[in-house]
Amino acid sequence: MSNYDESNSELLTIELNLLFEGIYQRYGYDFRNYSKAHIRRRVLSRLALSNLTTVTELLDKVLREPEFFKVFLDDLSINVTEMFRDxxxxxxxxxxxxxxxxxxxxxxxxxxxxxxxxxxxxxxxxxxxxxxxxxxxxxxxxxxxxxxxxxxxxxxxxxxxxxxxxxxxxxxxxxxxxxxxxxxxxxxxxxxxxxxxxxxxxxxxxxxxxxxxxxxxxxxxxxxxxxxxxxxxxxxxxxxxxxxxxxxxxxxxxxxxxxxxxxxxxxxxxxxxxxxxxxx
Amino acid sequence: MYQAIVIGTSFGGLEALKTILPALKEDFPLPIIICLHIGEHNNEVFIRHLSEICKLPVKEAEGNEPILPGVVYFAPPNYHLQVEADLSFSLSTDKKLNFSRPSIDILFETAAWAYKDKVVGIILTGANSDGAHGLKTIKEFGGKTIIQNPCHAASPVMPRFALKIAKPEVRLHLEEIANYLNKLTT
Missing domain, CATH: 3.40.50.150 (Vaccinia Virus protein VP39)
Known part of the structure; x- marks a missing residue:
């Protein structure tokens, strides 16, 4: 279960904006105008997998650990595809x-x-x-x-x-x-x-x-x-x-x-x- | 006071929806957003059929589309359907969840984030566990949670999982659901 719910959902929105602004300034990857619903799911699942409590902690780790950022970058890219899909x-x-x-x-x-x-x-x-x-x-x-x-x-x-x-x-x-x-x-x-x-x-x-x-x-x-x-x-x-x-x-x-x-x-x-x- | 209805169903779902949707009143004031597991088949035939027997317009949800009151939306086959904070739809081809794409959990969770306590989540007949955690999220956000009575569902598995995991507020027979929604939104 994530640490975010209806009581702090506004906070989550702010933290997500800061996270993607930080990633853009630090690494040049720009997720600021991605649809939020999908990206929020990926962020919350990364928090759970990495035993982090808040998105602010995630931002801290992403900014300071380029190797961790690579892992997180994989979370954010969609790599589900097929030969002759559709x-x-x-x-x-x-x-x-x-x-x-x-x-x-x-x-x-x-x-x-x-x-x-x-x-x-x-x-x-x-x-x-x-x-x-x-x-x-x-x-x-x-x-x-x-x-x-x-x-x-x-x-x-x-x-x-x-x-x-x-x-x-x-x-x-x-x-x-x-x-x-x-x-x-x-x-x-x-x-x-x-x-x-x-x-x-x-x-x-x-x-x-x-x-x-x-x-x-x-x-x-x-x-x-x-x-x-x-x-x-x-x-x-x-x-x-x-x-x-x-x-x-x-x-x-x-x-x-x-x-x-x-x-x-x-x-x-x-x-x-x-x-x-x-x-x- | 509520702003949207979300419905999740799989096996036997189309028949169940044929009971509920045509019985909704003409001036039904909320959008109805449905995730029906139908494999990779095309939605077109049954959307056309439902359009003919319903008073409300029925369509497939499109990415970036603003969600309008009184419209019945279906998740496109093979895409996850999500509700954004500005109350529009987005789609994703992300991996299957609970062996399902579209996944009810994803629709319900994103609807809870977008509508907070202003959403009604309904789990109908179905043969897998998808939707149970999504319904739980809706409940945690303060929304209303409903299941079709598993004893009378074409397949009881999905409402039973939802019952166990989400402990929903309301349990109804299929025939009672439309009337309940009509009254709830009056």
Whole structure:
């Protein structure tokens, strides 16, 4: 049971603000405009795990112990993902986006918030099957260096593969997912040729700016953690980074409706949240 | 005096909701926020069906959406639904809690933080323990806690866990719940 309840919930709000201000000033990671409900859950669970009583104690420890901050940073990043998560999205991508990509001689793709990489490799498999991978340069970025290391390795749990295989089939996959990996003990290792066109890099959507002009941006289930004004900021960053007619793919429950870029994109697939940057 | 109703249910939940929601009065003054475990299936079909048989509008909750009185909201499949302090929704793809996403505990806990003692939490039929701790949090914050009588629930497991862990204030038969809520909000 946490030490916070209705009697000191105002205090918790103040302490959380101080915590994220402190983290921003000390380490440059900016969680100040993240949605609060989720982040509060993570903070309270860290208090319990580390035997701390108050968020102020947590702040003290975070400021003075960079190693502890790394642990806490992991608490704050969401690393739950799947290969071919939301199979209908990949199906729509094959139908609606691939024909357009085939008209380009060279395709630059930015996968923002790639986490442990499952979805980047899914995209690489799809592009490979469509004969496009060799024409692509994929930048896969995340602010969490630890998950980037896992993504680079391309090694996943064997136990997860049944689910991933199901997703792959539903997504319109042309072979078997097992054609793309080797099993070793309880793990699978993805084929190295899948990553030859992928560059994994450290990039923070909240604090970093445009780093390349790209044909397509995929950023799924990242914006849901941001408050409205931060969503607007990041969507504008995406708009700036895309070439005219460039494609933006968001998560199934994410939207540009009621944001400041609403009028700057046209809708390609309203359900799978695929958008195209307007020319003017 | 109350500002929101939150409902959690799993096995047998859709049938139970079909009893409660259409019987709520037309000018029901509170939002009704529901976490129903339906696996990864689409919400669309039953939301359309409920819209047809209810007097109140029924929709899937969206991220950043302001929560409005008299609207029935459902958590989207495969996302946790959270209530923010400014009384809007946020979503998360965080790992499952009690083998569930959406998790009733997460909805109820965040609702308690946002509404304090101004929320009514209800646990209906269900086959797992999700929601019991969330209901307890609502009680600790001073909100009203209700369970469907486990003896008559399609699956008694969920209300029974809630009974044991949260010691809720009110126990009702399914058929009594709508009337109770109508009166509570008059």
């Amino acid at each position: 199979p209908q999205f990949y199906q729509s991508f094959r139908e609606n986006i691939v024909p357009k990509l085939k008209t380009y001689t060279f395709i630059k793709i930015w996968h923002a918030g790639c986490s442990t990489g499952e979805e980047v490799y899914s995209l690489a498999i799809l592009l490979h099957e469509e004969g496009l991978l060799d024409r692509c340069q994929i930048y896969a970025t995340d602010f969490n260096r630890k998950v980037l290391e896992i993504a680079k390795e391309g090694v996943y749990q064997k136990a997860e593969m049944e689910q991933f295989e199901n997703n792959y089939i539903k997504s319109g996959g042309q072979h078997k997912l097992s054609d793309y990996y080797k099993s070793m003990y309880g793990s699978v290792i993805l084929r190295k040729d899948l990553s030859k066109r992928i560059v994994f890099a450290d990039h923070n959507l909240v604090t970093d700016s445009v780093f390349a002009e790209v044909n397509l941006i995929m950023c799924r289930n990242v914006l849901i953690y941001f408050e409205k004004q931060l969503q607007n900021k990041v969507l504008n960053l995406f708009h700036e980074s895309l070439i005219p007619s460039g494609i933006l793919c968001l998560g199934t429950k994410e939207s540009i409706k009621f944001t400041s870029v609403d009028s700057k994109f046209e809708i390609v697939d309203p359900k799978q949240k695929i958008f195209k940057k307007k020319i003017i």
